[in-house]
Amino acid sequence: MKIKIPVILLFCLVLLLPNFLLGQERQEISFMVQWFPQAQFAGYIVAHEKGFYNEAGIDATILFSDGTDSPLQEVLDNRIEFCTGWLSQAIMIRSGNEPILNICQLLQKSSLMLVAKKESGIKTAQDFEDKIVSNWGGDFSIQPIAFFQKQNIQPDVIPQSFRIDGFLVGAIDVTSAMYYNEYHKILQAGIDEDELVTFFFTDYDLNFPEDGIYCREETLQNDPKMCKNFIDATINGWAYAFQNKEETLDLVMKYCREYHMQTNRSHQRWMLGAIETAMTYQVGDDPENWGILKKEDYYTVAEELLNQKLITTIPSYQDFYKDVAHE
Amino acid sequence: MNEGKVKVKRPLARKLLLWIGLPLLLVYIIVILFTYFWSGDNALKQMKEYLFELTSHHACMLDGKFLKVSGASIGIADAIDKFSIPTKNELYSLMKKKLSENRNIYGMATAFDPFAYNNKIKLFSPYVHRTDKEIQEFDLAESYDYTLQDWFMIPKLLRTSYWGEPYFDEGGGNILMATYSQPMYKDGNFIGVSTADISLDDLELEMSNIRIMAGYTFIITRTGTFIYHPIKEYMMNEGIFSLAEEDEQPELRAIGKKMIAGEQGITTFRDVNTGEKSWLVYSPIPECHWSFAAVIPEKEIMKTVNSMVLRQVSIMVIGLLIIMLVILWASFGITKPIKRLLGFADKISKGDLDEKITGISGHDEIHELVKAFNKMTYDLKHYIADLTVATKEKESVESELRIARQIQESLLPRIFPPFPDAEEFDLYARNIPAKEVAGDFFDFFMLDDENIAVIIADVSGKGISAGLFMAVTRTLMKTVCVKDIPPAEAMKKANIVLCQDNDACMFTTLFLAIYNIKTGKMKWTNAGHDEPIIISEDGSYRILKTFKDIALGIDETCEYHEGEAQLEVGEVMVLYTDGVIEATSPEKELYGEERFIKILSKNADKTLVEILDVVTEDLDGFQKDNQFDDITILLLKREK
Numbered sequence: 001m002k003i004k005i006p007v008i009l010l011f012c013l014v015l016l017l018p019n020f021l022l023g024q025e026r027q028e029i030s031f032m033v034q035w036f037p038q039a040q041f042a043g044y045i046v047a048h049e050k051g052f053y054n055e056a057g058i059d060a061t062i063l064f065s066d067g068t069d070s071p072l073q074e075v076l077d078n079r080i081e082f083c084t085g086w087l088s089q090a091i092m093i094r095s096g097n098e099p100i101l102n103i104c105q106l107l108q109k110s111s112l113m114l115v116a117k118k119e120s121g122i123k124t125a126q127d128f129e130d131k132i133v134s135n136w137g138g139d140f141s142i143q144p145i146a147f148f149q150k151q152n153i154q155p156d157v158i159p160q161s162f163r164i165d166g167f168l169v170g171a172i173d174v175t176s177a178m179y180y181n182e183y184h185k186i187l188q189a190g191i192d193e194d195e196l197v198t199f200f201f202t203d204y205d206l207n208f209p210e211d212g213i214y215c216r217e218e219t220l221q222n223d224p225k226m227c228k229n230f231i232d233a234t235i236n237g238w239a240y241a242f243q244n245k246e247e248t249l250d251l252v253m254k255y256c257r258e259y260h261m262q263t264n265r266s267h268q269r270w271m272l273g274a275i276e277t278a279m280t281y282q283v284g285d286d287p288e289n290w291g292i293l294k295k296e297d298y299y300t301v302a303e304e305l306l307n308q309k310l311i312t313t314i315p316s317y318q319d320f321y322k323d324v325a326h327e
Numbered sequence: 328m329n330e331g332k333v334k335v336k337r338p339l340a341r342k343l344l345l346w347i348g349l350p351l352l353l354v355y356i357i358v359i360l361f362t363y364f365w366s367g368d369n370a371l372k373q374m375k376e377y378l379f380e381l382t383s384h385h386a387c388m389l390d391g392k393f394l395k396v397s398g399a400s401i402g403i404a405d406a407i408d409k410f411s412i413p414t415k416n417e418l419y420s421l422m423k424k425k426l427s428e429n430r431n432i433y434g435m436a437t438a439f440d441p442f443a444y445n446n447k448i449k450l451f452s453p454y455v456h457r458t459d460k461e462i463q464e465f466d467l468a469e470s471y472d473y474t475l476q477d478w479f480m481i482p483k484l485l486r487t488s489y490w491g492e493p494y495f496d497e498g499g500g501n502i503l504m505a506t507y508s509q510p511m512y513k514d515g516n517f518i519g520v521s522t523a524d525i526s527l528d529d530l531e532l533e534m535s536n537i538r539i540m541a542g543y544t545f546i547i548t549r550t551g552t553f554i555y556h557p558i559k560e561y562m563m564n565e566g567i568f569s570l571a572e573e574d575e576q577p578e579l580r581a582i583g584k585k586m587i588a589g590e591q592g593i594t595t596f597r598d599v600n601t602g603e604k605s606w607l608v609y610s611p612i613p614e615c616h617w618s619f620a621a622v623i624p625e626k627e628i629m630k631t632v633n634s635m636v637l638r639q640v641s642i643m644v645i646g647l648l649i650i651m652l653v654i655l656w657a658s659f660g661i662t663k664p665i666k667r668l669l670g671f672a673d674k675i676s677k678g679d680l681d682e683k684i685t686g687i688s689g690h691d692e693i694h695e696l697v698k699a700f701n702k703m704t705y706d707l708k709h710y711i712a713d714l715t716v717a718t719k720e721k722e723s724v725e726s727e728l729r730i731a732r733q734i735q736e737s738l739l740p741r742i743f744p745p746f747p748d749a750e751e752f753d754l755y756a757r758n759i760p761a762k763e764v765a766g767d768f769f770d771f772f773m774l775d776d777e778n779i780a781v782i783i784a785d786v787s788g789k790g791i792s793a794g795l796f797m798a799v800t801r802t803l804m805k806t807v808c809v810k811d812i813p814p815a816e817a818m819k820k821a822n823i824v825l826c827q828d829n830d831a832c833m834f835t836t837l838f839l840a841i842y843n844i845k846t847g848k849m850k851w852t853n854a855g856h857d858e859p860i861i862i863s864e865d866g867s868y869r870i871l872k873t874f875k876d877i878a879l880g881i882d883e884t885c886e887y888h889e890g891e892a893q894l895e896v897g898e899v900m901v902l903y904t905d906g907v908i909e910a911t912s913p914e915k916e917l918y919g920e921e922r923f924i925k926i927l928s929k930n931a932d933k934t935l936v937e938i939l940d941v942v943t944e945d946l947d948g949f950q951k952d953n954q955f956d957d958i959t960i961l962l963l964k965r966e967k
Contacts, residue, residue, distance in 0.1 A: 161480070166480060166481050
């Protein structure tokens, strides 16, 4: 039988196609999150571990900050491509004319809160007077300061460590806490929710959206497709994480153990749930709607920063935020 | 000796078992059941107490250790408060000294509040800690801002000592540690904290040596975090509340709250690791507000409890078996010689008296019985030998008695009518002897042609002696009754002879009449005999009234009276012995004089033989085979 040449060529093409596709090099990027591995970063871990980044043609390296280095600064210094960061901090940087861009605002709701024990006699913020209140510094102090101003109180504020022991033993009356983290740690120290008084800043018109994804302007300009792929893969990672929580927790715990984090699975489960709440706040469960930075939120934060003289001008929303996910 | 097998329907061993073993068994079963159920509860209670005590003990030991650790810190704080603030070198050497004195302390710091040590130095915290080789020293301020550390800030805020949560002291001791902090004051002002660290590795090593049954132990801090747990992964990561949450056990959370509140307790819960129901015994370590706990799987506890109960029950069952064996052994001990005795008795019953039971020792009743048995056979043997002799003797005596009776009978006149030719009178007598030789006798003999002596007598007693006395009396009477002698004199003579040498005190009643066959007159004398009855042909009768003198052989000096009587033609004088009127029926009725006279009167017209026959027949019918005494009747009739 005589085989026709075009057929042979077609066959060769079919054989070569996968090689061609596999041979396409993935783009290496580095991505830093603000803290050590925990469920707060579950979506990124999942996207990485489940190969979503790879599928998007990205060879992502996730870096975990130890608190001493600032991921946003790392991005600005061009050492890494992407990072997560709080909106407030990013606005402050942008306000300094730094080319930082928010390309995806994931957490819609602030998890920062103040917690007191009922036994301390605190019922309202007015009761903070003459009490010892502890706050973290930096971004974490903006909302409390705004809150105290709004409440017209001037409590005795002391610096807060990353541990809640001072609060647990009663040395501190009011402590700052992330709802997904410290608040649950208080519960896991044997204090019941009904023994606590909570002050969520979101309830006081101080909803500062927290984790968003940032990059330099040139990164987006140079490779918008890669940026889009990265954001899509990340959102897919989060969607998968919320749909497959136990599997996600397995991955998170693996990372936690590798980084010798003092944590446990039930705490990470709580955190994952709380992050889901923060991520779906006002935008719903559909991942299609995730990643939006609402203008009012942006201005809420920016105006408070201005109010606290942390910035002198409010950067333009359009300059600051690029909705990569929905482009 | 072979006693032969004796089959017993209800052996003693079985009886003993039944009467002692069975009630004992019942009591035992009740006690065992009671023990099982009661001691189960009791053992459980004991186990709880035991675990409670043990846990408290370990908690106390740990508390003591931590107290020594905190004591070192307090010492330094006190020294600084009381004396001037030491120099840097003094502080290092002071802390090193404390460290070398107390092996439980890993490191110590004296951390000053900013500018408190020196107004030119902001932070100063000399720190000493152990390494593998030596004690190292450095200033913590070079590593980090310690004022933000909980171990510094919390005691400062609380103004009281504080045992901190475990942490990894990066830049300090570089190990997992827990720190005790004692606030330091100078003139009432806070100037810093004095700390002492314990190494969690040391604690882990120490804890791993504590064994409580087949369970494990753990320590939680005041926040419920595992500071020690056999599952290494749990340490610092998990706490009792996180496990309660992970395992969805709100009860465990409630237990945890009690534990961190410094309570002591014992409870059950589902072990998160094994899923097994387990006991949780917890006790506080007050010094650092930690809680020590032991977890023991319930099945292990029940195993121990059951083995405790089983041990008790086993001891009781063994005890019961031993008692049963003792009963059996004792019963065999008793029945074995008894069986031998039975066999022995069997042999005795067959006449074998030559055997003797040997080999049964002891000083109990059985031994006494054996002795009695042996004595009995010995006695029996001799008794039988004696009896054989006695029987032979008796047989010979009896044969002699038989002969004696024959002789005695032969002594009595046997031929009737004795005087067939005599027309003037007729005489008949009959002696019905009892079984034994008795002493009745009668006699008659002519003294001359006209006078005939008629005698009837009854010797006291029975047997040979009576027979012999009768023979003597009879012969004597024949001798003394000579022609023309007054009967009283003859009687007197006979009495004197009989009284002489009468050592046996034999005596005899005797009636003697000397009857004139021609005239019908008679002279009589009576030595205590029954008075004769005189019957006419028409049936009328009279009793011959006599002097009833004393019987012969009693009183040598006795004078006998004499009387006379006239027997009319046709009249019959009836002489008899007391065997007639004292004849007794089987119903114990006496024959009596009245019945005797009645039958005599009724048959008075008959011949003497006929009268005797009728009377004999009547007596036989009356007493049947009941004759105890000789019956003797003598009839003398005047024909013309």
